[in-house]
Amino acid sequence: MSKNIAISEPILAQARTWYVRMGDEQAGGDDWALFTAWLEENPVNVDAYDQVEMALADVASVVEAQENITQNNENNENNENNVVQLIAKPKKPPKIIWGRLASIAALFIATLTVFYINNQFQPASVQTYATNVGGHEEIVLKDGTRINLNTNTQISVAINDRTRIVTLKGGEAFFDIAKDEKRPFIVNAMDTKITDIGTSFSVYATDVALMVSVADGIVDIHNNSQTTRLLKGQEAVQMLGFDDIAVRAVDIENISTWRDGVLVFDNVALSTIVPELNRYFKIPISLKDEVVANLTFSGVINISDQNTMLGSMEALLPIKSDFANGQILLYHKN
Amino acid sequence: MTNSQHDILTAVYLEQRPALLRFLCARLRNPERAEDVLQDVYLKLTRSNLPASIDNPSGFLFRMAANLALDHIRKNKRARLRDQAWSDLNNEKSGNQYQMDTPHADDALIAKQRLLALKTRLQTLSPKAREAFERHKFDGQSYQQVADTMGITIGTVGKHLGKAIKHIMAVDIEYKNNE
Numbered sequence: 279m280s281k282n283i284a285i286s287e288p289i290l291a292q293a294r295t296w297y298v299r300m301g302d303e304q305a306g307g308d309d310w311a312l313f314t315a316w317l318e319e320n321p322v323n324v325d326a327y328d329q330v331e332m333a334l335a336d337v338a339s340v341v342e343a344q345e346n347i348t349q350n351n352e353n354n355e356n357n358e359n360n361v362v363q364l365i366a367k368p369k370k371p372p373k374i375i376w377g378r379l380a381s382i383a384a385l386f387i388a389t390l391t392v393f394y395i396n397n398q399f400q401p402a403s404v405q406t407y408a409t410n411v412g413g414h415e416e417i418v419l420k421d422g423t424r425i426n427l428n429t430n431t432q433i434s435v436a437i438n439d440r441t442r443i444v445t446l447k448g449g450e451a452f453f454d455i456a457k458d459e460k461r462p463f464i465v466n467a468m469d470t471k472i473t474d475i476g477t478s479f480s481v482y483a484t485d486v487a488l489m490v491s492v493a494d495g496i497v498d499i500h501n502n503s504q505t506t507r508l509l510k511g512q513e514a515v516q517m518l519g520f521d522d523i524a525v526r527a528v529d530i531e532n533i534s535t536w537r538d539g540v541l542v543f544d545n546v547a548l549s550t551i552v553p554e555l556n557r558y559f560k561i562p563i564s565l566k567d568e569v570v571a572n573l574t575f576s577g578v579i580n581i582s583d584q585n586t587m588l589g590s591m592e593a594l595l596p597i598k599s600d601f602a603n604g605q606i607l608l609y610h611k612n
Numbered sequence: 613m614t615n616s617q618h619d620i621l622t623a624v625y626l627e628q629r630p631a632l633l634r635f636l637c638a639r640l641r642n643p644e645r646a647e648d649v650l651q652d653v654y655l656k657l658t659r660s661n662l663p664a665s666i667d668n669p670s671g672f673l674f675r676m677a678a679n680l681a682l683d684h685i686r687k688n689k690r691a692r693l694r695d696q697a698w699s700d701l702n703n704e705k706s707g708n709q710y711q712m713d714t715p716h717a718d719d720a721l722i723a724k725q726r727l728l729a730l731k732t733r734l735q736t737l738s739p740k741a742r743e744a745f746e747r748h749k750f751d752g753q754s755y756q757q758v759a760d761t762m763g764i765t766i767g768t769v770g771k772h773l774g775k776a777i778k779h780i781m782a783v784d785i786e787y788k789n790n791e
Contacts, residue, residue: 301755
């Protein structure tokens, strides 16, 4: 793919210029003809243009996901406690006024079908749980299953005689499932379904990917195109908008360490660590420049208190922090 | 869309068809796919809800072709990734069954890190460049609208956008060594 090819800066600069020029709505047929000629001039030009388009398409998806998260945060800010339990009202059958248009009747039938399929013909009460930014709670279900909710997480739980279904709407949860062969345990996250055979595992829906890590037992992950079996000590990553599931080894000790108030990193850049830390605190941390963004860190970060956390990071890395304009800025000491 | 507007676009489409095809061949590097995408342009033209008024019909058609070509490129990329994952998996089975830490797995993690880094990139843009970029890219403002709201010339809008794109793309230089 074009991304693997190193393209010289002058050609990339040309590609960027063409991208900007063709983004102008005033660009007419003549401009497009000139652009076509540039593309035809050299295959590398097309590669360079691909790179520009791909980078910007990715930015669009990052920002879309970011907006969803921001909305979730706003919704959560109204809640005073860390755990909010909402008991959903049982859905009432829609009142059908006979004689309405056939299309409306058809819509009701579709709605009813979906409703009954979801509930396996047994309307079950649905419970919703959520944590705020910085929150952490453990829920014990009637069947004995324990669910740990990490910061800023929303789940709903529907249990009846035949199935146990949890929907992770956002955030991260660690599941310790009570074994019940007659009632499979299903976790829905994004468009992916995780089924379990008596085990413990974590599910993390970031704004760009879904990650499932197995601490014990076996889980199956199903999406639109494939099923992947994960064993103890394995972690699966699925990028948002893609069906491919990648599997890698994970240290069981490092799964969901947030339950103990710490995060563990192994040679990870601050540009990756900081967004991860920002999940836990209301005051966002940002990085001043590339120098500090590229610093890497290995070790344990305590996330129970933001000031303590910053203090220990300053002690371990050549960085300093400043608070201004409602955010914390990290910069290199020199 | 009124009939007359539809007629104008169709007429421009027929007139520009050779130029559109030439552009798509160059963009996709594949004449067959170019024909497919051109067909999509025509279908979209007849079926979808187009804006009420179109000032620049040929520009509009080229932009539509460029967007459909990009969709096509991305779809192909996904299909290739899937094939690669499948062959990686089969290679593992023929070798060591428990060797699951594949290069493909690393790719996905690098991709995740790359997206997180992109987010940081957006946050570290200079304020003017970021405003111009966001107005155009996410709020869908035209260059003229961005220029009017920010009180700058269209040329300056272009400069801000160029700067923003360069800054955002620098993320791929960070990750080039990994890929």
